[in-house]
Amino acid sequence: MNSTFALVGGMNNYLIEVKNLGKEFLQGGFWEGAMRVRALQQINLQVEAGKTLGLVGESGCGKSTLAKIIMRLEYPTQGSVFFEGQDIFQLRGKEIAKYRRQLGMIFQDPLSSINPRHTVEETLAEPFLIHSAHCRKERTTRVLNLLAAVGLPADIMDSYPHELSGGQRQRVGIARAIAMQPKLLVADEPVSSLDVSVRAQILNLLKDIQEKFSLSSLFISHDLAVVRFMSDTIAVMYAGTIVEQANSEDLFRAPRHPYTRLLLDSLPQMGQMSSCIPLKARVAREGQGACPFYGSCPSVLDLCAVAAPSLRQVADGHFLACHRYDTR
Amino acid sequence: MSAILTVDNLRVEFVNGERKTVAVAGVSLSLSQGEMLALVGESACGKTTLALALMGLLATPPARISCSGASFLGEPLLLEKTLSLQSLRGKKIAMIFQEPLSSLNPVIAIGEQITEGLRQHLRMEPKAARQRALELLDMVGIDRAEIIFRSYPHQLSGGMRQRVMIAIAFSCHPQVIIADEPTTALDVTVQAQILSLLKKLRTQEGVGFLFITHDLAVVAQEADSAAIMYAGKIVEVGKSKDILLHPLHPYTKGLLASLPITGKDARLPLRLPTIAGTVPRRDGNQPGCAFAPRCSEANAFCEQQTPTLRILDEQHLCACWRYE
Numbered sequence: 001m002n003s004t005f006a007l008v009g010g011m012n013n014y015l016i017e018v019k020n021l022g023k024e025f026l027q028g029g030f031w032e033g034a035m036r037v038r039a040l041q042q043i044n045l046q047v048e049a050g051k052t053l054g055l056v057g058e059s060g061c062g063k064s065t066l067a068k069i070i071m072r073l074e075y076p077t078q079g080s081v082f083f084e085g086q087d088i089f090q091l092r093g094k095e096i097a098k099y100r101r102q103l104g105m106i107f108q109d110p111l112s113s114i115n116p117r118h119t120v121e122e123t124l125a126e127p128f129l130i131h132s133a134h135c136r137k138e139r140t141t142r143v144l145n146l147l148a149a150v151g152l153p154a155d156i157m158d159s160y161p162h163e164l165s166g167g168q169r170q171r172v173g174i175a176r177a178i179a180m181q182p183k184l185l186v187a188d189e190p191v192s193s194l195d196v197s198v199r200a201q202i203l204n205l206l207k208d209i210q211e212k213f214s215l216s217s218l219f220i221s222h223d224l225a226v227v228r229f230m231s232d233t234i235a236v237m238y239a240g241t242i243v244e245q246a247n248s249e250d251l252f253r254a255p256r257h258p259y260t261r262l263l264l265d266s267l268p269q270m271g272q273m274s275s276c277i278p279l280k281a282r283v284a285r286e287g288q289g290a291c292p293f294y295g296s297c298p299s300v301l302d303l304c305a306v307a308a309p310s311l312r313q314v315a316d317g318h319f320l321a322c323h324r325y326d327t328r
Numbered sequence: 329m330s331a332i333l334t335v336d337n338l339r340v341e342f343v344n345g346e347r348k349t350v351a352v353a354g355v356s357l358s359l360s361q362g363e364m365l366a367l368v369g370e371s372a373c374g375k376t377t378l379a380l381a382l383m384g385l386l387a388t389p390p391a392r393i394s395c396s397g398a399s400f401l402g403e404p405l406l407l408e409k410t411l412s413l414q415s416l417r418g419k420k421i422a423m424i425f426q427e428p429l430s431s432l433n434p435v436i437a438i439g440e441q442i443t444e445g446l447r448q449h450l451r452m453e454p455k456a457a458r459q460r461a462l463e464l465l466d467m468v469g470i471d472r473a474e475i476i477f478r479s480y481p482h483q484l485s486g487g488m489r490q491r492v493m494i495a496i497a498f499s500c501h502p503q504v505i506i507a508d509e510p511t512t513a514l515d516v517t518v519q520a521q522i523l524s525l526l527k528k529l530r531t532q533e534g535v536g537f538l539f540i541t542h543d544l545a546v547v548a549q550e551a552d553s554a555a556i557m558y559a560g561k562i563v564e565v566g567k568s569k570d571i572l573l574h575p576l577h578p579y580t581k582g583l584l585a586s587l588p589i590t591g592k593d594a595r596l597p598l599r600l601p602t603i604a605g606t607v608p609r610r611d612g613n614q615p616g617c618a619f620a621p622r623c624s625e626a627n628a629f630c631e632q633q634t635p636t637l638r639i640l641d642e643q644h645l646c647a648c649w650r651y652e
């Protein structure tokens with residue numbers, strides 16, 4: 001346990017700090033006993049001001065649950081999240097609105113996250129209506145500024161979401177996220193529903209915006225190439241735990257956890273077969289003491305079946321949860 | 329290797345009142361036994377419409393299909409008459425769809441969905457069909473086939489569902505499988521498993537694949553040849569290696585440049601190069617090259633005359649005026 005505390009280290013230097021976070025869901029159990037599913041276990045993460053933290057993992061590994069907890073849309077069952085040193089789950093009343101104003105969220109599918117019956121102007125003016133008391137004229141000016149910031153033409157204001165292309169819709173989603181000039185941008189798979197050529201445009205836009213407004217961001221994706229392009233630091237998640245965290249170039253040059261290696265090896269590459277092994281047991285269920293990756297790991301030790309490894313620092317800024325490196 | 333499926337100058341138009349949209353504007357292609365031909369393009373470029381036309385799954389009207397000639401296993405294929413394809417569909421030509429959850433019937437057990445084709449096309453007895461279905465499930469790498477046979481789609485994971493789709497597609501020993509973005513909805517690790525399964529079918533059973541995708545990395549790894557589609561037309565076709573290493577068409581070059589690189593030692597650029605603009609909607613009346621408005625190398629001539637596919641290298645065709 002001591003090792004996890006060493007990880008937390010110097011407090012309050014981070015914009016957002018996730019400490020010992022855990023989340024359990026109850027599944028089923030209408031007639032029979034409910035099963036507890038651990039969506040998140042012992043998550044420790046920090047986002048520094050002005051930096052991007054990338055979060056990679058397969059579907060169902062808990063990435064989006066973590067994003068929702070950070071947005072205060074879900075409550076954790078253990079641990080907490082600190083924003084500028086303050087516990088976000090201690091906030092009450094107006095403080096919550098103030099907190100949310102400092103966060104902007106971009107969703108995966110812009111068509112389902114934007115109200116289909118609102119025009120672009122209505123969508124983008126809504127944050128101003130809720131959070132600040134501008135007059136109508138002022139709001140329109142601000143919406144126009146937002147559109148310019150995300151590279152959309154002004155005459156798009158009266159269009160409805162279905163009239164826009166996928167790339168334009170995602171630009172509207174980004175404009176809405178930065179409307180209140182947040183400090184942190186939470187992007188949950190922002191480009192995975194977009195085409196290759198549009199994807200590049202949106203990634204560039206996100207980078208530009210981050211620089212221009214000096215935003216920090218939490219960038220969630222299952223696409224390693226995209227995360228690498230966007231992030232300073234990358235955390236790899238598997239079955240609700242973080243298995244490896246490192247500087248993004250280090251992680252790609254020298255991945256250590258068997259799962260990270262597997263992820264990198266499964267990327268299709270010119271002229272060679274990507275390796276694949278059967279993956280089992282994605283979600284850690286209650287009562288299992290083993291390492292979550294035990295069932296699929298190509299290089300297990302006896303210890304892996306009995307105890308789950310905890311995240312330790314193995315090199316400067318490189319954290320790893322694997323017994324293989326504890327013994328060396 | 330001789331071609332098992334050839335299509336010559338296929339056009340698909342959608343007519344909606346006064347509006348006419350040309351989804352597929354004269355596409356020719358040929359597929360050999362055991363070959364994997366990748367069809368690459370952005371959304372709305374007409375690749376799915378092309379696949380549906382080949383399967384006879386387009387409703388006519390609103391679709392209008394015309395074709396100069398198509399053949400399958402040496403016999404003429406009447407793509408215009410979608411009903412005539414019914415006996416081939418699922419038997420000799422099968423399809424794997426992108427999203428297995430929406431293409432499997434949610435209220436029918438997996439086993440029944442697999443045996444449906446066997447009983448319809450091969451007139452199998454229920455018992456024999458069941459036996460064959462279990463073999464198929466086993467072949468696509470599903471263990472506990474007995475349990476899965478009785479399960480419903482929502483009880484399976486994404487990868488499992490896609491395996492079931494492959495089992496259904498393969499059930500009647502088709503010669504050609506059209507796979508429409510079969511791995512787009514899947515995680516990378518599952519994608520690797522599905523791709524290796526498709527490779528097995530291709531090398532062991534000699535199934536020809538028309539593999540529709542927008543993922544160029546998958547093309548690089550899997551496909552023998554590739555056709556790049558833009559606004560309803562094939563703009564470049566050739567061996568996948570040639571296309572990816574020495575692209576000729578400006579559109580292909582742009583697509584390749586806009587990918588973030590994943591190689592271990594690759595250095596990342598600060599910004600990704602992009603192709604400006606979006607795919608235009610074509611009603612078939614505009615002159616000139618469809619890519620000209622977005623092309624950095626276009627001149628006045630490109631906007632007036634439509635380029636056609638020409639052989640530039642050995643087996644490497646490209647439709648661009650730059651190479652005239």
